[in-house]
Amino acid sequence: xxxxxxxxGQVVSMEYTLRVDGKVVDSSEGGDPLEYLYGAANIIPGLExxxxxxxxxxSKTVIVSAADGYGESDEEAFIEVPRGEFPADIPLxxxxxxxxxxxxxxxxxxxxxxxxxENVVLNMNHPLAGKELHFDVKVVGLRDATEExxxxxHAHGGHGH
Ligand code: ZN
Numbered sequence: 001x002x003x004x005x006x007x008x009g010q011v012v013s014m015e016y017t018l019r020v021d022g023k024v025v026d027s028s029e030g031g032d033p034l035e036y037l038y039g040a041a042n043i044i045p046g047l048e049x050x051x052x053x054x055x056x057x058x059s060k061t062v063i064v065s066a067a068d069g070y071g072e073s074d075e076e077a078f079i080e081v082p083r084g085e086f087p088a089d090i091p092l093x094x095x096x097x098x099x100x101x102x103x104x105x106x107x108x109x110x111x112x113x114x115x116x117x118e119n120v121v122l123n124m125n126h127p128l129a130g131k132e133l134h135f136d137v138k139v140v141g142l143r144d145a146t147e148e149x150x151x152x153x154h155a156h157g158g159h160g161h
Contacts, residue, residue, distance in 0.1 A: 003142060003144075004055060004056065004142070005053050005054065005055050005142075006038055006051050006052060006053060006054045006055075006139060006142065007038065007039070007052070007053070008038060008039035009038070009039065009144065009145050009150065010037075010038045010039075010142050010143065010144065010145065011035055011036070011037055011038070011142070011143050011144070011145050011149065011155045012035070012036055012037075012038050012051065012139060012141070012142055013033040013034070013035050013139070013140045013141030013142070014028070014033055014034050014036075014051075014137050014138060014139050014140060015028045015029070015033050015034075015137070015138045015140055016028050016034060016135055016136065016137045016138075017029060017135070017136045018133060018134070018135055019133075019134040019135075019136075020128060020131045020132070020133060020134070021131070025128070032157075033140050033141070035141075035155045035157040036154070036155050037145050037149055037150075037153065037154050037155045038051065040153045040154060042153075042154055042155070044064060044068065044069050044070065044133070045068055046062070046064035046065065046068025046069055046133070047062055047064055047069075047133075047135055047137070049068075050062040050064075051137065051139070054139045055139065056139050056140065056141060056142055057138075057139065057140075058138070058139055059136065059137065059138035059139075060136075060137055060138075061134065061135065061136050061137075062134075062135045062137060063132060063133070063134055063135075064132065064133040064134075064135065065132055066129065066130050066131055066132060066133075069128060069131065069132070069133045070126040070127075070128040070129045070130075070131070070133075071125075071126065071129050071130075072129065072130055073125050073129045073130035074125055074129065077123065077124040077125045077129075078113060078121055078122070078123055078124070078125075079121070079122050079124060080116065080119040080120070080121055080122075081119065081120050081122055082118055082119055082120075083115075083118055083119065083120055084118075086120065092112060092115065092120055093112060093115070094112050094113060094114050094115065095111065095112060096111065096112040097109070097110070097111045097112075097127075098110050098111075098112075108124060109124070109126060109127060110122045110123065110124050111123045111127065
C-alpha cells in the first residue's frame with residue numbers, strides 16, 4: 001500500500017526551486033522532478049524534516065538555516081597549496097572553482113580564495129556553506145521504495161545510480 005503522505009520508506013518526487021540571497025541557484029523547473037528516498041538522509045536535514053507528512057500536490061516554502069543546510073563556513077576548510085601542484089594550464093585566480101579528487105577518490109569542491117605568494121589558498125567549504133536556503137517545494141508523487149532501494153539507501157530513478 002502506498003502512503004498518501006511523505007513518510008519513511010517512500011520515494012518522493014518533488015519539484016523544487018532553491019534560492020540563496022534572492023537568486024535561484026538550483027531548480028527542477030524545465031526538467032524532471034527530483035526523486036529521493038525519504039528518511040535516508042539523501043537531502044539536507046532541515047528540508048527533509050519539513051517535508052514529513054506532506055501530501056501529493058502540496059507545496060511549501062521552507063527556510064533552512066546554514067547550520068541545518070550545508071553547514072557554517074569552516075575556517076579549517078581553507079588550505080594553502082603550492083602553485084606548482086596545479087597543472088600549468090589552469091588559470092589560477094580568486095573565484096576560480098574546481099573539482100578535486102579527495103583521498104578516497106570522492107569529488108571535492110574547491111574555490112580559489114586568494115593567492116599568497118607561491119601559495120594558492122583554497123576554500124574547500126561547500127559553496128552554500130554559511131548560507132540560508134530558501135526552498136519552494138511541491139510534492140508531485142509518492143511511491144513505496146523497493147527492497148533494493150531500501151537496501152541501498154537511495155532511490156533508483158531514470159538517472160542511473
Ligand atoms: Zn542503488
